[in-house]
Amino acid sequence: MIQNDILLKHLSSVMDPELGVNIVDLGMVKDITYNNSEITIDLALTIAECPMRNQIESEIKRKLKLIENIDEVNINVVAMSKEDRASLMSTARKNAREKAIPTQINTRTRVLAIGSGKGGVGKSTISTNLAVGLEKLGFATGLLDADIWGFSIPRLLGIEGRLEANEEKKIIPYKKDGLEIVSTGLIAEDEDTALMWRGLMLSKALEQFLFDVAWGNLDYLVIDLPPGTGDIQMALGRLLPQTELLVVTTPQPSAQKVATRVADMAKRSFIPLLGVVENMSYFETDDETKYQIFGEGGGDELSTKFGIPLLSKIPISETSVEESENGIPILLQQNESPTKKAMENLVNEIIKVLPPVSDETCTGRLAKVLEELEAEE
Numbered sequence: 001m002i003q004n005d006i007l008l009k010h011l012s013s014v015m016d017p018e019l020g021v022n023i024v025d026l027g028m029v030k031d032i033t034y035n036n037s038e039i040t041i042d043l044a045l046t047i048a049e050c051p052m053r054n055q056i057e058s059e060i061k062r063k064l065k066l067i068e069n070i071d072e073v074n075i076n077v078v079a080m081s082k083e084d085r086a087s088l089m090s091t092a093r094k095n096a097r098e099k100a101i102p103t104q105i106n107t108r109t110r111v112l113a114i115g116s117g118k119g120g121v122g123k124s125t126i127s128t129n130l131a132v133g134l135e136k137l138g139f140a141t142g143l144l145d146a147d148i149w150g151f152s153i154p155r156l157l158g159i160e161g162r163l164e165a166n167e168e169k170k171i172i173p174y175k176k177d178g179l180e181i182v183s184t185g186l187i188a189e190d191e192d193t194a195l196m197w198r199g200l201m202l203s204k205a206l207e208q209f210l211f212d213v214a215w216g217n218l219d220y221l222v223i224d225l226p227p228g229t230g231d232i233q234m235a236l237g238r239l240l241p242q243t244e245l246l247v248v249t250t251p252q253p254s255a256q257k258v259a260t261r262v263a264d265m266a267k268r269s270f271i272p273l274l275g276v277v278e279n280m281s282y283f284e285t286d287d288e289t290k291y292q293i294f295g296e297g298g299g300d301e302l303s304t305k306f307g308i309p310l311l312s313k314i315p316i317s318e319t320s321v322e323e324s325e326n327g328i329p330i331l332l333q334q335n336e337s338p339t340k341k342a343m344e345n346l347v348n349e350i351i352k353v354l355p356p357v358s359d360e361t362c363t364g365r366l367a368k369v370l371e372e373l374e375a376e377e
């Protein structure tokens with residue numbers, strides 16, 4: 001039997017997109033019952049026909065199914081009592097007051113953290129291309145280089161310069177096409193600032209990037225994590241509860257083993273695992289023969305172990321990578337390589353498993369709730 005507090009932790013990462021508070025704190029989770037691997041949640045919504053209903057339900061299902069031994073999730077929508085509504089509204093109001101300094105990231109922004117057990121597996125290359133790909137499709141996208149000491153995003157995007165601050169003393173992200181980029185590589189231009197950043201704990205640096213940057217109203221924020229496990233995942237789980245982790249590995253068993261630690265750590269920080277990407281999976285010749293240079297099976301094993309999808313196997317490419325290292329991301333290159341095709345597929349997979357949060361609002365719902373409350377008083 002899974003403990004209720006574990007379930008509630010996972011449910012706490014499902015936000016009511018409009019109120020910006022998680023469904024547990026809002027008192028929307030009324031009951032949890034089990035029948036072997038089947039779980040039933042009684043979910044109280046303010047108004048049953050709210051357009052957000054589908055979205056909240058599918059988020060609950062997706063997140064609970066990530067827990068081991070849960071195969072089926074049923075949701076019963078139940079009515080909210082007058083008292084429940086009053087308490088929901090007061091929680092929402094209290095949250096709005098207390099969150100006097102919220103992060104600059106909208107609660108409706110999808111946050112995609114890219115992690116790996118060790119360096120050199122292609123984590124930054126994948127982060128960059130994901131962000132570029134999402135932006136190319138018209139989504140408002142940000143790319144945060146949280147690899148504070150080992151930053152490589154500016155090089156991979158072929159950008160340099162220094163970030164400026166606006167009148168409110170918030171850092172303005174660098175803009176390339178529509179993509180918003182923040183990296184220590186665009187801040188630490190002299191030894192002193194570099195030293196200052198080195199002195200900061202990773203989690204503190206992350207806080208600055210989330211609180212002190214004037215991010216736009218993003219559909220997606222892609223975060224390139226430093227390799228390995230630690231502080232920064234914990235901080236992300238706390239500061240941005242909507243974060244999901246994509247684990248990058250190469251096919252070798254040794255790489256898969258270190259990637260397992262990252263996935264484990266994320267689970268402990270209650271960051272849901274979105275999927276696995278296996279990079280450098282094979283080399284494909286012009287006649288489409290594939291050579292598994294680095295062995296095989298790492299991505300599949302990780303995916304089976306954690307019950308999460310293997311979203312893509314990205315082949316090795318010499319030519320794409322040469323240009324990529326010179327500042328032209330693979331998705332913006334002219335040549336049509338198998339690596340580029342795999343990156344495009346990955347972007348499409350991400351949109352499928354993590355679609356942008358619908359713009360449909362339920363402001364009407366809130367207004368109605370308030371009206372009803374006032375009428376009842």
Ligand code: ADP
Nearest residue numbers: 119120121122123124125280314315316317321
């Ligand atoms: P990480 O962020 O994990 O340290 P990088 O994205 O910096 O990894 O990639 C490490 C090196 O591997 C870089 O030189 C990069 O160009 C190269 N690389 C990444 N993906 C591929 C690939 N699919 N095929 C060939 N080389 C790759």
